[in-house]
Amino acid sequence: MKKAAVVLLAMVMGTAAFAAEFAVMDTDQDGALSVTEFEAAYPDADEDLFGAIDTNTDGSLDEVEIAAAIGEELLSAE
Ligand SMILES: [Ca+2]
């Protein structure tokens, strides 16, 4: 990962707004977004995007993966 991306990642993750937004998307509060939760939060997203963001391929998106996706502009920060 490029240094600029790491800095941006830290900035995105460090904000209360991001934590609050993630908590809203994580409807079952297990700390990660399932496909269902992800599609509810991002209706325009598809499975290819989910797969691109799920960098550790565990089938769910954690805060680090979501923040990285926002940093890489795969997702927009709302
Ligand atoms: Ca969840």
Ligand SMILES: [Ca+2]
């Ligand atoms: Ca994952």
